[in-house]
Amino acid sequence: MNEMPPSIQCEARQRPKFLVPVILFLLTAATTTVSGAALKGIEPLKNPSRLLEGLPFSLTLLTILLAHEFGHFFASQRHGVQAGLPYLIPAPPLITPGTFGAIIKSRAQDINKKTLLDIGAAGPLAGFIVAIAATIIGLHLSKAATLPKTGEGYGLGSSIIFQTLSHLPDIIISCNRLCA
Numbered sequence: 001m002n003e004m005p006p007s008i009q010c011e012a013r014q015r016p017k018f019l020v021p022v023i024l025f026l027l028t029a030a031t032t033t034v035s036g037a038a039l040k041g042i043e044p045l046k047n048p049s050r051l052l053e054g055l056p057f058s059l060t061l062l063t064i065l066l067a068h069e070f071g072h073f074f075a076s077q078r079h080g081v082q083a084g085l086p087y088l089i090p091a092p093p094l095i096t097p098g099t100f101g102a103i104i105k106s107r108a109q110d111i112n113k114k115t116l117l118d119i120g121a122a123g124p125l126a127g128f129i130v131a132i133a134a135t136i137i138g139l140h141l142s143k144a145a146t147l148p149k150t151g152e153g154y155g156l157g158s159s160i161i162f163q164t165l166s167h168l169p170d171i172i173i174s175c176n177r178l179c180a
Contacts, residue, residue: 021085025062028088032058032098044093060138061097062088064130069102071126075119081108135165 034044036057042050069086076083083106091100106119164171 017084021087024088024090027090028099029058029062031090031093031096032061034093035096035098036061038094058098060134061099064127064134065099065102067130068123068127069104071122071124072104072106072119075122076104076106079115079119081106081111081115081119083107132161132165135162136168139166139168 033051033054036054037044037051038054039057040053042053044051065088066086069088073083073086083104086102086104088102089100091098108115
C-alpha cells in the first residue's frame with residue numbers, strides 16, 4: 001500500500017485548511033455587498049455598476065462577524081484548544097443581510113468550564129467592541145434628516161448603548177466646557 005507515514009499524516013491533519021474558508025469569505029463578501037447596495041435602494045440586476053455602493057455595509061458587517069469569530073479562534077489558541085478558521089455562511093442577498101453568520105470547528109478533550117467560558121465569551125466581546133466602534137463611526141458620518149410621515153421606513157430602535165453613543169458628541173462638548 002501507498003500510505004503516508006504517521007508523522008506526515010499528523011502534520012497534514014494539523015495544517016490549517018485555507019481554501020474553503022477563503023471561498024466562503026469571498027462568497028459572503030459578494031452577498032453582503034449586494035445586500036448593502038439593495039439597502040441603499042439600488043437594484044443590483046438593473047444597476048450592477050453601482051454594486052460597490054454596498055461595500056460600506058458589507059465591510060462593516062464582515063468586520064464585526066470576523067472579529068467575533070476570531071475572538072473564539074484566538075481564545076481557543078490561547079487555551080491550547082485546536083480550532084479551525086471560521087467558515088462564513090453566505091445567504092441569499094435581497095432577503096437577508098447576505099450572511100447567515102459563521103461557524104468555527106474546534107476539538108477539545110476534557111475541557112473545563114472556565115476554558116469553555118473564556119472561549120465562548122471571547123467572540124461576543126470582540127464583536128461587541130468592533131460593533132461599538134462601527135456605531136460611533138456610522139453616527140459620525142450620518143446626517144440627521146426629517147423624513148415625511150409615510151408610514152414606511154426603518155426604525156433604529158433605542159437601546160441604552162445606542163442612545164448614549166448618539167449623544168456622545170454632546171457629552172464630550174459639555175465635558176470640555178466644564179473642564180475649560
